[in-house]
Amino acid sequence: MIGKSTQQGHLLDGWMAAEGAAGRTGRFLERLREIVDFGLIEAELEKLYASKMGRPSHPPLILFKMLLLEHCYNLSDPEVEAQVNDRLSFRRFVGLSLDATVPDETALVRFRQRLVSGGVEQRLLDLVNAQLEARGLILKKAVIVDATLVEAATQRPTKEAYQSGQVVDPEASYTRKGGEAHYGFKAHVAVDGRHTLIRRVVLGTAKQHDNQRWDEVMPRDTRCVYADKGYAGAHAKSGCVSTASPDAS
Numbered sequence: 001m002i003g004k005s006t007q008q009g010h011l012l013d014g015w016m017a018a019e020g021a022a023g024r025t026g027r028f029l030e031r032l033r034e035i036v037d038f039g040l041i042e043a044e045l046e047k048l049y050a051s052k053m054g055r056p057s058h059p060p061l062i063l064f065k066m067l068l069l070e071h072c073y074n075l076s077d078p079e080v081e082a083q084v085n086d087r088l089s090f091r092r093f094v095g096l097s098l099d100a101t102v103p104d105e106t107a108l109v110r111f112r113q114r115l116v117s118g119g120v121e122q123r124l125l126d127l128v129n130a131q132l133e134a135r136g137l138i139l140k141k142a143v144i145v146d147a148t149l150v151e152a153a154t155q156r157p158t159k160e161a162y163q164s165g166q167v168v169d170p171e172a173s174y175t176r177k178g179g180e181a182h183y184g185f186k187a188h189v190a191v192d193g194r195h196t197l198i199r200r201v202v203l204g205t206a207k208q209h210d211n212q213r214w215d216e217v218m219p220r221d222t223r224c225v226y227a228d229k230g231y232a233g234a235h236a237k238s239g240c241v242s243t244a245s246p247d248a249s
Helices: 007-020 024-035 038-047 060-073 077-086 088-094 105-118 121-134 159-164 210-217 229-238
Strands: 142-151 173-177 180-192 198-205 224-227
Touching: 024 088, 038 060, 038 121, 060 077, 060 088, 060 105, 077 088, 077 105, 105 121, 121 198, 142 210, 180 210, 198 210, 210 229, 224 229
Parallel strands: 142 224
Antiparallel strands: 142 180, 173 180, 180 198
16 A cells, blocks of 8 residues: 555554455455465556556556456446445455545546456456366356347447448447347357356457357357357357256246
């Protein structure tokens, strides 16, 4: 922590450690801290900041852990900022003392963009998953695959501008779902069937058919898969056991 250490600060941090680990959420996050060697993650993150220029105001590992909290508890950037401010277990997990400033949503957005542009998001996910697998937390027996639409951050272009290619983000595209038009991207996600831990994530343009991303999103060690019907054609060629969606009626 940047700044002068005080005896009061040490006492408060000790109290935070005891209180933050007391509840169920605290126990889960403490277990995650024990299982995952975040030093490996930190080493990969430091490669993104080889130059001293452009470093975030907070350590990259703190930002990465906040993104993990978003995944574990289905939080947005503003929500995880608020939760780390309010919850001792969250603050302790990310490595912030009681008097430290919590990174805001803008810092998280910039950090996520750095991960994507550096091409390390899947590498970091693989590092976490490998350690969870070694402890038997990923069984590789069943995988759930689904796609979700992600609205583009830019304003939707007019029909004429879109057809002529005069758009701000050329990778975004229009598609229809449930009779409604959507403009942006499609995230294809594969999660462990038992623990719902993310195995792989692939982001593509919205109009691209699900089948075209199957080989990229499907882990090679999968024995059984539950997938949306949009993947049925690709699934038939893969030899996996099931195509039924787990929540299909």
